[in-house]
Amino acid sequence: MPQPALSLARLSEALGLPEQSLLALVANCDAAADPTRVALTVEEAARRLGVGRTTMYGLVSSGEVSSVMIGRLRRIPAQALSDYIADRAGATVALVA
Template identity: 50%
Template sequence: MKPNQTRYLHTIKEAAELLGVGRTTMYDLLNSGLLRVTKIGTRGIRISDDELKRYIAENSESR
């Protein structure tokens, strides 16, 4: 990927790193429906940047 190129879809590993959670927690979020995925082909799944932002906004506490 080029240095200034924006990624719109992330692998599960990348999304977990962006959220600061482990792989198991990421799969729990996906399986519970708290995070929605984008299917690529028959086996590939990705999480959109917008979906990560939505999840963060909905689960942020204001103090």
């Protein structure tokens, strides 16, 4: 026999969370990136860097962040984000010194 659907109010009460907090958690559940992925979509890479999608596309098209084509899909190696940050950190340190 199927279980009746659990309402948001009952679920939030059972978890001890306000309904709004529970909704925010559910809305952001796809934002939790899989740390084992070696190639990211442009949107995933933008989220990891904390920039917008348009900015990320600009970084890719300018060559500041490397990317690869896999079939018809553009992917950004996760290591490319680390390299970009390291390059930027080096440039910042060089300007300060």
